[in-house]
Amino acid sequence: xxxxxxxxxxxxxxxxxxxxxxxxxxxxxxxxxxxxxxxxxxxxxxxxxxxxxxxxxxxxxxxxxxxxxxxxxxxxxxxxxxxxxxxxxxxxxxxxxxxxxxxxxxxxxxxxxxxxxxxxxxxxxxxxxxxxxxxxxxxxxxxxxxxxxxxxxxxxxxxxxxxxxxxxxxxxxxxxxxxxxxxxxxxxxxxxxxxxxxxxxxxxxxxxxxxxxxxxxxxxxxxxxxxxxxxxxxxxxxxxxxxxxxxxxxxxxxxxxxxxxxxxxxxxxxxxxxxxxxxxxxxxxxxxxxxxxxxxxxxxxxxxxxxxxxxxxxxxxxxxxxxxxxxxxxxxxxxxxxxxxxxxxxxxxxxxxxxxxxxxxxxxxxxxxxxxxxxxxxxxx
Amino acid sequence: xxxxxxxxxxxxxxxxxxxxxxxxxxxxxxxxxxxxxxxxxxxxxxxxxxxxxxxxxxxxxxxxxxxxxxxxxxxxxxxxxxxxxxxxxxxxxxxxxxxxxxxxxxxxxxxxxxxxxxxxxxxxxxxxxxxxxxxxxxxxxxxxxxxxxxxxxxxxxxxxxxxxxxxxxxxxxxxxxxxxxxxxxxxxxxxxxxxxxxxxxxxxxxxxxxxxxxxxxxxxxxxxxxxxxxxxxxxxxxxxxxxxxxxxxxxxxxxxxxxxxxxxxxxxxxxxxxxxxxxxxxxxxxxxxxxxxxxxxxxxxxxxxxxxxxxxxxxxxxxxxxx
Numbered sequence: 259x260x261x262x263x264x265x266x267x268x269x270x271x272x273x274x275x276x277x278x279x280x281x282x283x284x285x286x287x288x289x290x291x292x293x294x295x296x297x298x299x300x301x302x303x304x305x306x307x308x309x310x311x312x313x314x315x316x317x318x319x320x321x322x323x324x325x326x327x328x329x330x331x332x333x334x335x336x337x338x339x340x341x342x343x344x345x346x347x348x349x350x351x352x353x354x355x356x357x358x359x360x361x362x363x364x365x366x367x368x369x370x371x372x373x374x375x376x377x378x379x380x381x382x383x384x385x386x387x388x389x390x391x392x393x394x395x396x397x398x399x400x401x402x403x404x405x406x407x408x409x410x411x412x413x414x415x416x417x418x419x420x421x422x423x424x425x426x427x428x429x430x431x432x433x434x435x436x437x438x439x440x441x442x443x444x445x446x447x448x449x450x451x452x453x454x455x456x457x458x459x460x461x462x463x464x465x466x467x468x469x470x471x472x473x474x475x476x477x478x479x480x481x482x483x484x485x486x487x488x489x490x491x492x493x494x495x496x497x498x499x500x501x502x503x504x505x506x507x508x509x510x511x512x513x514x515x516x517x518x519x520x521x522x523x524x525x526x527x528x529x530x531x532x533x534x535x536x537x538x539x540x541x542x543x544x545x546x547x548x549x550x551x552x553x554x555x556x557x558x559x560x561x562x563x564x565x566x567x568x569x570x571x572x573x574x575x576x577x578x579x580x581x582x583x584x585x586x587x588x589x590x591x592x593x594x595x596x597x598x599x600x601x602x603x604x605x606x607x608x609x610x611x612x613x614x615x616x617x618x619x620x621x622x623x624x625x626x627x628x629x630x631x632x633x634x635x636x637x638x639x
Numbered sequence: 640x641x642x643x644x645x646x647x648x649x650x651x652x653x654x655x656x657x658x659x660x661x662x663x664x665x666x667x668x669x670x671x672x673x674x675x676x677x678x679x680x681x682x683x684x685x686x687x688x689x690x691x692x693x694x695x696x697x698x699x700x701x702x703x704x705x706x707x708x709x710x711x712x713x714x715x716x717x718x719x720x721x722x723x724x725x726x727x728x729x730x731x732x733x734x735x736x737x738x739x740x741x742x743x744x745x746x747x748x749x750x751x752x753x754x755x756x757x758x759x760x761x762x763x764x765x766x767x768x769x770x771x772x773x774x775x776x777x778x779x780x781x782x783x784x785x786x787x788x789x790x791x792x793x794x795x796x797x798x799x800x801x802x803x804x805x806x807x808x809x810x811x812x813x814x815x816x817x818x819x820x821x822x823x824x825x826x827x828x829x830x831x832x833x834x835x836x837x838x839x840x841x842x843x844x845x846x847x848x849x850x851x852x853x854x855x856x857x858x859x860x861x862x863x864x865x866x867x868x869x870x871x872x873x874x875x876x877x878x879x880x881x882x883x884x885x886x887x888x889x890x891x892x893x894x895x896x897x898x899x900x901x902x903x904x905x906x907x908x909x910x911x912x913x914x915x916x917x918x919x920x921x922x923x924x925x926x927x928x929x930x931x932x933x934x935x936x937x938x939x940x941x942x943x944x945x946x947x948x949x950x951x952x953x954x955x956x957x958x959x960x961x962x
Contacts, residue, residue, distance in 0.1 A: 259648070259708055261886050261956075263640050328640055514957055521951070533944060540947035544880070544895040547955045551879035555642040562643070572872050621861075627871055628864030632844050637859025 261554070263332065270325065271332045277309060278340035287343045289605055291466035296380075296422040299346035303377025313351055313375045315506075320367065321375030327505070327557045334509035341515070349419055350374045350381030352507055354427050357445070361486040361494045369482075370447070382420035382450065384428030384472055387413060392622050394429070395440035395492065399474065401430035407480040408432070410448060413473055418616065420470035421459035425449050429491045443491035447483040454478070464599060464608045505557060505570070507617065508577045510550035513584070516606070517546035520588055523603075527591050538587040545580045552576070568630035571623040578613030578620060585610045642879060644712065652712050655689055659720035665925045671723040672797035676770045679723050680755075686722070687752020689713075695733040695823065700746035705734075707823070707885040711830040715881075718834025718904075721928045723798040725757040725766045727831065727940065731824040732756035732775050735782055735815040745773060758820070759785070759804045764792065766939075768802030775811070776804040782815040783808045796931035818890060824940040825893045829881050829900040832936045836874045836904030839911040839929050843867065847914055857914070866910045873903035883956070891953025898946035901937045908933035 263271070287302065288295035306312035307321055315330045316322025325333070345351065355374065358367050373379040390397035399412025410430055420426060426448055433442025450457055454477040459467035486494035524539045552573070560566055585607035589596035598604060614620040628634045644652070662682055671679040686692070694710040696702025704710070710730065717726055733749055735758070736742045748754035756773040759765035768774055768788035776785040785804035792801040844867060847858030857863050877900040884892040908930045912919045919926050937943065 259641060259644060259882060259886065261640060261642060261883060267640070521954075524951075533948075536951065537944065537947045540950045543950055543955055544899055544947075545876075547883070547892075547895060547957050548876045548880050548899060550957055551642060551883040552876055554640060555879045555882075558641045558643040572875055575868075575872055576876060621865070624865040624868035625861065627868035628858075632840075632864075632867055632871060634844065634848065634858040634864050634867065635856050637855065637861065637864075 263328070267329055267332055270329050271336060274311070274333050274336040275340070277311060278336055278342055281305060281309075282340045282342045286341075286602060289466060290344055290346045291421075291462070291468040293422060296346060299343055300377045300380060302343050303345070303347050303380075307376040312347070312377070313355070313371075316355070316371065316375065320371040327561060330506065331509060331511070331553065331557065334511035335514060336511070338509070338511040338515035339518070346419065347374060347377055347380055349383050349423075350379075353383060354381055354447075357427075357485060357494060357497075360497060361445075363482075365482065366485065379425055380419065380423045382417050382423035382426040382470075384414040384417050384420070384426040384448075386416045388415050391416075392619050395438075395443070397429060397431060397443070399428075399430050400434070401432040401444050401446060401479070401488075403432075404478070407478060408444070408446065408484065410446065410454075410474045410477040410479055413471065415471050416460075416469050416616075417472050418469045420450060420457055420472060421467035423450060426472065427485075429495055432488050432491075440492040442489050443495075444488045445485040445491035445494045446479055447485065448474075448477055448479050452477050452479075462608065463611060466608075468612075505553055505560070505566070505573065507570075507574070508581075510546065510553045513546040513549055513577065513580060516581075516584055517542045520584060520591075523588055523591050527593070535587070535590060538583070539591075542580075542584045542587055545576075545584070549576060549580065568626050571618075571626040572631070574617060575614075575620050575623045575627070578610075581610040581613050582607075642882060644708075644882075648709060648712050651709065652716055655686075655691070655713060655716040656719065658685060658689060659716060659722065662720070664720040664722055665928055668721055668723050668798045668928050671770075672800075674769075674791075674800075676724075679770070682722065683724055683755060684752045686717070686726075687750070691717070692729060692733070692752060693750040695730040696746045696750040697742075700742050700750065702733075702746065702750040705823075707826060707888055708882060710823075711826060711881055711885045714827045714830035715834040715837070718831035718836075718932075719838045721798070721835060721838070721932055723767075725755060725771055727824050727827040728757045728766050728771075729755060730827045731820040731940075732758045732773065734820040734823045735775065735812070735817070737816060738812045741811050749773070760821075760940075764801035765804050766802075767800045768804060769800055774804050774808075776806075776808065777815070777817065778806070780814050781810055782812040784811055794931075794935055796935040798928065798932065799935050821940065822888060822890045822893045825897040825946070826881070826885060826888070828936055828940045829877075829884070829893070829897040832897075832900040832904040832933065833874060833877055833881060835929050835933050835936065836870070836877075836900070836907040839904070839907045839926070839933065840867065840870050840874060842926060842929070843870075843907075843911040843914050850916075863914060866914065870903075870907040870910045873906050877903040887956050889953065889956055891950050892956050894941065894946040894949035894953070895955055897941055898943045898950075901933075902943060904933040905937050 287298040290299040313322040314325050314333050317324050387397050401408040429443045430446050432444040436442035454475040456473040458471045460469050462468040520542050588603040667678045691713045693702040694704045694706045754773050755771045757765040757771035758775045761777045774785040776783045786808040787805040789803040850857050880896040880899050884896040918924050
């Protein structure tokens with residue numbers, strides 16, 4: 259047991275740190291949930307990609323550096339410590355790309371991954387529907403066979419980044435009468451500007467169009483944009499739901515950097531007599547370290563060949579609740595200034611509030627922890 | 640970088656777990672609480688024979704330590720079985736006995752289990768002063784061998800027998816390394832608390848699977864599941880903090896592990912009590928032996944507030960942050 263990184267890993271850290279020091283914008287970019295901010299973040303993705311820092315864990319042929327999980331964690335620590343911008347390509351990089359690596363064809367990877375890595379094509383997710391949220395398998399949007407491909411119809415909801423993104427991926431019902439709802443689904447990628455697609459941006463709590471509703475009316479998708487076998491979409495989508503993806507959805511580096519900034523804020527504004535607030539700052543520091551070490555422990559298991567599945571539910575509940583608590587503490591520390599909507603802390607706060615809801619609600623995650631890690635019997639929800 | 644126990648460390652944990660399972664600790668705890676330490680002393684010897692106390696004693700004094708990771712491994716198991724006695728205090732005592740003369744006199748006996756030590760921090764109680772044979776008192780800058788102890792005060796955890804140490808006694812050391820002893824005591828307490836919490840979780844999970852109401856196991860109810868999921872979450876995020884702290888032995892890292900593990904164990908105890916219903920609230924049911932210990936460990940060797948203050952004054956380890 260040791261927490262020392264190898265000399266090559268430390269050399270990688272130094273290289274990343276030097277590059278970031280020379281390239282990270284000196285002032286924060288506008289919110290990525292605005293048109294202007296989205297464009298600025300897209301340009302930043304291109305700058306990262308030009309020196310192969312946008313997707314370090316991918317193979318070199320797709321724009322990465324082929325580094326393993328530990329170097330990825332180190333990169334993320336450096337990335338957020340440097341105050342670098344949020345990642346507008348996160349949906350594609352952490353949700354779609356792992357699926358393509360596992361289930362895509364060589365042609366799909368070669369066509370889709372390089373423009374994802376450069377920010378030229380930014381991906382939105384299209385999972386949820388008005389009647390299918392936590393019960394995703396009850397989704398009703400259809401994919402109907404046609405010459406050379408499929409026609410998609412239906413409505414998708416809460417599609418993150420879709421207001422400004424280029425393409426989307428999601429599940430569609432290709433076989434209407436299957437015995438079980440998760441059968442007969444197909445994993446499809448489609449163009450958000452294709453004929454038949456209507457994107458209606460939805461303002462999140464602060465009004466910024468962070469997500470959108472998608473109305474699909476006979477949208478043509480060629481066969482080459484189906485991932486895996488038609489009808490097997492549930493298995494394709496879920497096989498990457500656990501495993502290392504659970505470790506890579508939110509990196510510890512992000513929270514270590516945020517906790518560091520919170521301590522700075524506390525030292526500048528905190529009332530030393532307010533021990534209740536002091537304790538919350540300490541908890542933010544402790545939580546970031548706990549999350550980092552939890553991730554290292556699970557990365558160690560993954561690297562020795564163990565499969566990780568339901569553990570990613572522990573991870574998701576922890577970071578999503580941690581993120582809110584950290585930002586609440588910051589806003590309380592700021593006092594009257596904490597009410598202002600145009601600070602980085604308030605932007606982060608609004609963003610954090612969605613965490614317990616998306617990527618599988620925390621209620622669903624707690625069911626998974628109870629049933630799959632503790633072995634409790636399934637019951638009515 | 641590898642934050643996993645190796646095969647040998649895992650085997651050590653398994654062998655301690657097996658030995659303590661066979662020892663029927665609930666009956667040992669009950670007689671210890673009633674003032675009869677015979678079975679507890681016998682168990683103490685077996686724990687010493689397994690090499691636990693030697694982990695806190697340097698090789699020069701017939702130990703194998705100090706080995707904080709292995710010590711944490713051992714204390715998780717001691718906590719899992721709610722072993723009674725001044726376990727943490729004996730470790731802390733070993734850390735204070737650094738003067739060669741005193742070390743030579745006391746440490747080998749401490750490693751072998753011949754001696755049970757306890758330690759009273761300044762102005763506080765010594766745990767199990769009536770059973771310990773070496774009573775250490777911190778008196779200003781002095782470490783003294785206390786000549787005796789006052790009456791036993793009952794703790795909320797009946798297995799913890801609290802005593803005041805008598806003043807005076809032989810001067811063992813001036814300016815003993817108190818911060819070091821505190822760090823080791825907190826690490827051991829954190830690991831012990833994790834073990835207590837893990838046992839409470841296991842017991843409660845087993846209970847809600849077999850307890851039926853409304854015709855189904857109560858463990859199938861979401862309101863029950865989610866409380867247990869939260870307990871699991873708290874314990875699983877405390878665990879890596881403990882081993883990370885054992886690797887650095889930085890006082891702030893250890894304080895973070897201590898407050899987190901103790902709060903996780905305590906939250907698990909509250910859940911265990913709630914989900915067991917009325918039976919959990921009885922002294923006769925063995926669950927009480929773990930429930931009460933989780934409460935006591937929360938404030939032993941540093942309250943939650945003291946530990947959090949230490950985290951902010953010291954700053955935690957962790958790569959990648961601005962330096």
